[in-house]
Amino acid sequence: MAKTIIPIGPYHPLQEEPEFFRLHVEGEKVVDLDIELGYNHRGIEKLAESKTYDQIIFLVERICGICSTSHPIASVQAIEDIGGIAVPERALYIRSLIGELERIHSHLLWLGLAGHFIGYNTVWMWAWRYREPILDIFEQISGNRNHYAMMKVGGVRRDIEESDIPAIEKAVDDLVPVLDMFKGVVIDDPVIHARTKGIGILTKKDIYNYGALGPTARASGVAIDVRRDHPHAAYGLVEWNVITQEEGDVFAKLVVRVLEMYESVKIIKQCLKRLKKVKGEIDAKVKEIPPGEGIGHYEAPRGEVFHYVRSDGTNRPVRYKVRAPSYMNVPTNKTSVVGGTVSDATIILAAVDPCYCCTERTTAIDRNSGKKTLTGEDLIRLSQEKTKKVARELGLPLEGKLKAY
Numbered sequence: 001m002a003k004t005i006i007p008i009g010p011y012h013p014l015q016e017e018p019e020f021f022r023l024h025v026e027g028e029k030v031v032d033l034d035i036e037l038g039y040n041h042r043g044i045e046k047l048a049e050s051k052t053y054d055q056i057i058f059l060v061e062r063i064c065g066i067c068s069t070s071h072p073i074a075s076v077q078a079i080e081d082i083g084g085i086a087v088p089e090r091a092l093y094i095r096s097l098i099g100e101l102e103r104i105h106s107h108l109l110w111l112g113l114a115g116h117f118i119g120y121n122t123v124w125m126w127a128w129r130y131r132e133p134i135l136d137i138f139e140q141i142s143g144n145r146n147h148y149a150m151m152k153v154g155g156v157r158r159d160i161e162e163s164d165i166p167a168i169e170k171a172v173d174d175l176v177p178v179l180d181m182f183k184g185v186v187i188d189d190p191v192i193h194a195r196t197k198g199i200g201i202l203t204k205k206d207i208y209n210y211g212a213l214g215p216t217a218r219a220s221g222v223a224i225d226v227r228r229d230h231p232h233a234a235y236g237l238v239e240w241n242v243i244t245q246e247e248g249d250v251f252a253k254l255v256v257r258v259l260e261m262y263e264s265v266k267i268i269k270q271c272l273k274r275l276k277k278v279k280g281e282i283d284a285k286v287k288e289i290p291p292g293e294g295i296g297h298y299e300a301p302r303g304e305v306f307h308y309v310r311s312d313g314t315n316r317p318v319r320y321k322v323r324a325p326s327y328m329n330v331p332t333n334k335t336s337v338v339g340g341t342v343s344d345a346t347i348i349l350a351a352v353d354p355c356y357c358c359t360e361r362t363t364a365i366d367r368n369s370g371k372k373t374l375t376g377e378d379l380i381r382l383s384q385e386k387t388k389k390v391a392r393e394l395g396l397p398l399e400g401k402l403k404a405y
Contacts (some may be wrong), residue, residue, distance in 0.1 A: 002026075005023065005024055006025055007020065008021040008346065017040060017354075023342065023345055025342055030337055030345060031339075035331065040356050044059065044060065045320050045322060052316055053153055057076060060322065061148075063358055064357060066102075066355065069099055070300035071300075072151035073296070075151070076151050078307040080154065081294030082290060082293065083289050083294075085154055087155055088283070089278050089280075091154075091281075093233075094156045096235055096271050097168075097234075097275075098148060098156075099233065101134055101138065102301065104131075104265070105135060107258070107260060108130060108134070109131060111123065111257065114350060117346050117350050123192075130178045134171060140164060141160060141168070154284030155283035156282050157283075158282075160272075160275055162276070168268070169269070179258065179261050197251040200347070201247070202336050203220060203248055210335075212329050213303025214303020214304065214353075215256045215257050216303065216351075218244045218256050219252035219253040220246070220248035223242050225299050233298075237274070240263045240266050243256050243259045243260050253352075289311050291311050291312055293309070300324075302326060302329065302352070302353045302355060303329060305323070305324055309321075324358035326352070326354045326356065329354065336351070
């Protein structure tokens with residue numbers, strides 16, 4: 001049978017960010033998959049080297065809008081690792097509280113999009129409706145529904161006031177019957193079963209081969225979670241469970257995310273209880289960072305996010321490195337999509353909850369020699385030349401502004 005190529009992207013209504021998947025199909029069966037990323041590269045790591053340590057936290061917060069506290073937590077922990085900085089206990093509870101609220105809103109967002117992908121828009125509208133109270137809580141305690149600006153080296157920027165606690169408790173208590181509803185839908189609905197069970201399967205061996213992370217790994221029975229394996233923030237001070245499933249299909253990934261939200265509620269309520277008792281400072285008031293290297297990692301909603309920082313003793317790093325979970329999870333599609341049908345491809349691609357803006361890196365490589373052909377400066381120059389060309393074609397007066405850079 002002759003092969004046909006079906007493109008998904010770079011811009012596609014069912015993919016929220018630009019990426020390009022080339023499906024090689026025979027009839028309805030996918031026999032191969034090409035993955036092309038690189039449309040969202042923003043140079044975050046290079047920018048970080050020109051920012052102060054305090055400014056970097058705001059920068060990495062914008063790596064991703066959905067897990068916008070995961071990168072800051074990993075970042076501050078990497079910087080604190082360099083200096084051996086002890087964070088006040090109250091700040092640790094606030095870090096975990098913010099992180100778990102974010103996990104809930106991220107999982108609800110994914111659940112809604114998954115429903116949209118399979119044409120089940122009722123689930124989409126439910127999920128996004130019940131996500132709103134969580135975003136309202138973020139706005140109440142930080143001023144923002146996303147990009148909360150709560151983290152800083154040595155602690156957190158804002159305290160959780162005693163007057164804020166009842167509203168947070170009510171929001172998470174009200175969420176439990178909603179989660180019960182979603183759990184019931186997942187368990188009983190034949191449409192969800194038909195579209196998610198037995199498709200996009202990743203075995204334990206696949207998880208180990210690709211180094212997959214987060215719910216993608218836990219849905220295949222691999223019980224890894226940085227919050228438990230390398231306790232940080234307040235995760236070693238409260239009780240909770242790592243959720244796993246064994247099937248490794250899209251349905252298992254869905255179940256893991258729904259059940260993880262129950263654990264997030266459990267962690268949040270314990271943190272709120274401790275905040276009523278643990279008083280005191282929320283900031284170690286760090287003045288300088290010594291020379292050295294540090295690492296920080298955090299269990300983002302998609303899996304482990306990892307930050308590496310090298311300091312020369314000044315107020316700016318000499319090297320900053322980020323590895324987001326999608327960098328490890330997206331390549332698993334080479335296994336999970338192949339062998340499935342075209343109609344299942346989009347939900348399988350979405351099952352790892354990919355974040356391409358977290359992941360993007362650009363390097364120009366000569367295919368024959370394997371050598372790098374363009375430096376970072378070359379890429380900047382080419383980008384500016386393209387911008388000038390477009391500006392001239394559109395008659396826009398951008399030349400002077402570009403020279404300033």
